[in-house]
Amino acid sequence: MSDKKPMHPDTKLVLGGRRKEWLRGMVNVPVSRTSTILFDSVEEIHAAYPPEDGRLSYGRNGTWTQWSLAEALTDLEPGAAGTRLFPSGSAAVSIALTSVLGPGDELLMVDSAYGPTRHFCDRELKRLGIATRYYDPVATPEELEAMISDKTRAIFMESPGSLTFEVQDVPAICAMAKKRGLTTLLDNTWATSFFFPAIAKGVDLAIVACTKYISGHSDLMMGAVTAAPSHWERLSRTGRSFGQYVSPDDAYLAARGLRTLGVRLRQHELGAVKVAHWLKDQPQVERIIHPAFADCPGHEFWRRDFLGSSGLFGFALKGGGDAARDRLVESLELFGIGYSWGGFESLAVPAEPDPIRTASKRDYGGPLVRLHVGLEDPDDLIADLAQALAIHPAS
Numbered sequence: 001m002s003d004k005k006p007m008h009p010d011t012k013l014v015l016g017g018r019r020k021e022w023l024r025g026m027v028n029v030p031v032s033r034t035s036t037i038l039f040d041s042v043e044e045i046h047a048a049y050p051p052e053d054g055r056l057s058y059g060r061n062g063t064w065t066q067w068s069l070a071e072a073l074t075d076l077e078p079g080a081a082g083t084r085l086f087p088s089g090s091a092a093v094s095i096a097l098t099s100v101l102g103p104g105d106e107l108l109m110v111d112s113a114y115g116p117t118r119h120f121c122d123r124e125l126k127r128l129g130i131a132t133r134y135y136d137p138v139a140t141p142e143e144l145e146a147m148i149s150d151k152t153r154a155i156f157m158e159s160p161g162s163l164t165f166e167v168q169d170v171p172a173i174c175a176m177a178k179k180r181g182l183t184t185l186l187d188n189t190w191a192t193s194f195f196f197p198a199i200a201k202g203v204d205l206a207i208v209a210c211t212k213y214i215s216g217h218s219d220l221m222m223g224a225v226t227a228a229p230s231h232w233e234r235l236s237r238t239g240r241s242f243g244q245y246v247s248p249d250d251a252y253l254a255a256r257g258l259r260t261l262g263v264r265l266r267q268h269e270l271g272a273v274k275v276a277h278w279l280k281d282q283p284q285v286e287r288i289i290h291p292a293f294a295d296c297p298g299h300e301f302w303r304r305d306f307l308g309s310s311g312l313f314g315f316a317l318k319g320g321g322d323a324a325r326d327r328l329v330e331s332l333e334l335f336g337i338g339y340s341w342g343g344f345e346s347l348a349v350p351a352e353p354d355p356i357r358t359a360s361k362r363d364y365g366g367p368l369v370r371l372h373v374g375l376e377d378p379d380d381l382i383a384d385l386a387q388a389l390a391i392h393p394a395s
């Protein structure tokens with residue numbers, strides 16, 4: 001897309017990655033499947049290397065189908081140098097971390113990170129001689145700075161955190177990290193760069209599981225890392241060295257999802273806020289855990305930095321125990337029981353953060369449920385929740 005005219009994010013969603021030479025007269029960049037690229041001469045094949053987006057070299061290095069999606073994602077992040085695609089959100093997290101860490105280094109990891117992110121640190125990074133220390137997601141930049149040792153190389157944030165939705169002061173943490181020469185990484189899956197353009201807030205490597213809102217239709221797995229100029233070369237090199245690749249079919253579907261990200265996210269937001277406000281007033285509900293609610297840890301950072309809230313939040317039941325919570329989840333008819341989120345459909349799962357927390361175990365007053373509010377009419381979802389809550393012991 002042209003960098004010349006400033007454009008609003010919704011316009012970028014429509015135009016991003018749709019270069020004329022890739023469209024060839026069509027509205028969408030076509031799916032081009034290939035392994036081998038054929039050249040007319042040895043000179044041409046040599047000129048195709050080193051590989052870079054926009055230059056055909058070999059199937060693994062992509063065609064316009066993948067480049068176009070990557071470019072559209074970069075366009076949503078003012079100040080970014082580029083985006084690399086990965087076969088899942090978890091692959092994006094692990095390669096981004098691997099691109100900045102080496103033996104003897106130490107990583108400061110937020111305690112509210114997505115479970116498999118934590119497992120990657122505790123198993124694979126440890127095996128490579130990289131130590132991980134966990135910090136409380138409500139830690140101030142000063143408290144975080146006090147944890148830095150001469151081995152610390154990077155700070156990983158996830159904001160809001162998985163399951164417990166604490167919002168971090170990302171700009172202040174990034175400013176502190178820059179001063180100390182550390183790399184910052186952010187799992188930005190909840191907000192996406194549409195609601196939180198992370199590179200402009202100071203993040204070096206902004207990660208999003210495209211499996212969720214970017215694709216938006218629960219039909220593919222993908223991740224993306226968008227890099228600040230200082231981190232682009234290294235991210236690209238590491239991604240290529242690890243042979244990371246996404247299929248053109250998935251890239252096409254993700255790009256199709258991306259075009260409607262804005263309207264979908266705003267609808268998810270409206271639905272989730274309406275459902276959450278209704279839940280807050282129910283006698284069986286102890287509390288809501290939603291970044292847009294004033295009592296959510298870090299709510300002030302959400303209000304200051306984010307352009308909206310998405311469809312994922314949690315609530316704590318008033319007592320009842322885990323078995324009653326599980327019965328409630330099972331008695332919902334419009335909410336599927338399943339991991340993942342970000343698709344058009346509503347989901348509910350029991351949330352159990354304690355087993356994957358070491359620095360921030362908290363008492364929420366009752367068992368937790370995580371809801372993903374999809375694109376159904378929120379009044380129907382409320383009616384469904386009402387019938388399920390009616391069987392809860394606190395009724």
Ligand SMILES: Cc1ncc(COP(=O)(O)O)c(C=O)c1O
Pocket residue numbers: 088089090091114162187189190209210211221222223340341
């Ligand atoms: C916050 C967050 N980050 C990363 C991931 C990983 O994405 P994927 O499932 O595509 O590997 C998930 C998946 O649920 C997630 O919730």
